[in-house]
Amino acid sequence: MNLLIKSATIVDPNSSFNQQVADILIKNGTITEIAKDIKADVTVFDATGKYVSPGFLDLNCNIGELGLESKENLQTGTAAAAAGGFTGIALMPNTQPPVHSKAEVEYLLNRAKGNLVDVYPLGTLSHKREGKDLAEMYDMYLSGAKAFTDGNRPVQDAGLMERALLYTKGFEATVFSYPEDTAIAGKAKVNEGEMSTLLGMKGIPSLAEELMIARDLYPAEYTNSKIHFSTISTARSVELIKEAKKKGLKVTCDVAAHHLVLTDDVLAGFDSLYKVKPPLRTHKDVKALITGLKDGTIDAIVSQHTPHEIEFKDVEFEVAEFGIISFQTTFALALKAGLSVDLIVQKLAVNPRAILDLEQATIKADQKANLVVFDTTTAWKYTKENNKSKSYNSPYIGETLKGQVLLSCNNNHLFKSNLS
CATH class of the missing domain: 3.20.20.140 (Metal-dependent hydrolases)
Structure with missing residues (x-):
């Protein structure tokens, strides 16, 4: 999985880039570079105004x-x-x-x-x-x-x-x-x-x-x-x-x-x-x-x-x-x-x-890309169609919620939200 996350606000207290806006380049599931403006011939995800965290x-x-x-x-x-x-x-x-x-x-x-x-x-x-x-x-x-x-x-x-x-x-x-x-x-x-x-x-x-x-x-x-x-x-x-x-x-x-x-x-x-x-x-x-x-x-x-x-x-x-x-x-x-x-x-x-005494997932170069990209303002409707669970027992199905997970990345796999 190769991906360039552009202009994300990094939220990670264990990272030297905490609270900074930066680009994150991921190649084969590993973070290879974090910098202000990265150019790479890979899929680009515009995260302007969005957050990235472990x-x-x-x-x-x-x-x-x-x-x-x-x-x-x-x-x-x-x-x-x-x-x-x-x-x-x-x-x-x-x-x-x-x-x-x-x-x-x-x-x-x-x-x-x-x-x-x-x-x-x-x-x-x-x-x-x-x-x-x-x-x-x-x-x-x-x-x-x-x-x-x-x-x-x-x-x-x-x-x-x-x-x-x-x-x-x-x-x-x-x-x-x-x-x-x-x-x-x-x-x-x-x-x-x-x-x-x-x-x-x-x-x-x-x-x-x-x-x-x-x-x-x-x-x-x-x-x-x-x-x-x-x-x-x-x-x-x-x-x-x-x-x-x-x-x-x-x-x-x-x-x-x-x-x-x-x-x-x-x-x-x-x-x-x-x-x-x-x-x-x-x-x-x-x-x-x-x-x-x-x-x-x-x-x-x-x-x-x-x-x-x-x-x-x-x-x-x-x-x-x-x-x-x-x-x-x-x-x-x-x-x-x-x-x-x-x-x-x-x-x-x-x-x-x-x-659980696990190693922290940290947003820094040469680390496995274990991260999530989200925003705090976008409203989305939780429906039976976009529910990924096998069951439907949630009082929020049919409700509009604010705050959306856009990407989840780990183990060289990527989930990308298709919520509108």
Whole structure:
């Protein structure tokens, strides 16, 4: 792949060209030159007024392989990821079978070879995600698993969490915790508050999330191990993690993009497309999450891409599955939340790689071209036709969004948007 990107504003804190307008020449998938005015007999992409940054990396997404390919497979999932600017994705092990041994890790890595999007399988923390016995974490780590989590099943056994943290410390891996106390959350479907009362539905109190964060911070401190909290959603959660960071704990966290722009007010119409977990919270929580991103408490933004067949979403709210597809809307939602370009790049590209202990994708000469070109002003309509996912469970299909990914480049492959 040979390409000349003209007059792009480079946003990369690890590059000496950060905040400069320059041309970027890519030959055979490698950045060969960055300068003010490059002449070359290759395809030219005019990026005047646009931005280029390292490719985004998603720390929380679901793709159906293994076993749930009717929801999404690696081909459609990585196509949607590339269209959203993601050149790397960390796959949750919420599959059938779950990714709980080196066989599943190696299968996914082999299936993903040669793709524009780098795939990083996350191994399960417990065998079969049952929350009883530790999985074969070291074997999975040697095969390429980058972190360990039971995905959307919170670990209820504090002893198991403590043993997992202690065990992974031996090879410096990170444990991802989905914070929810199921004894408190129960089978509720929405946030506990005014809206749940109005809807006549039992709610999930913020305490269910906050109590689990408080609990997991203790064994993380006791073992001096790395812990990452996935998709926090409440104001108090932000406070707890901020306090832990001040104490010097090895703690990081992320937030799903939709939790930055949506509140439980949108549930007034019982639209199951807005049914997510953790549930949409309140305006106070949204404000605290955005503040947490800006002050550095929250390290990353994730898509939490969760595809479902129509029969699991186009049903009554109570029985619908949790989750929305979101690879192609994450960047636009981050802009909608009022975040600056610099901050978005930090939370979508730089910090996620640091959390997984990956080499940074850097925009400089003699480096592999792992980058995304985007603008912040162009409006585009998200439709079933330009949706790259196999599933359609997004409340934003049919909506006009501002902020568009124009190019994604990685592994000598190029995605170019055809959005009008």
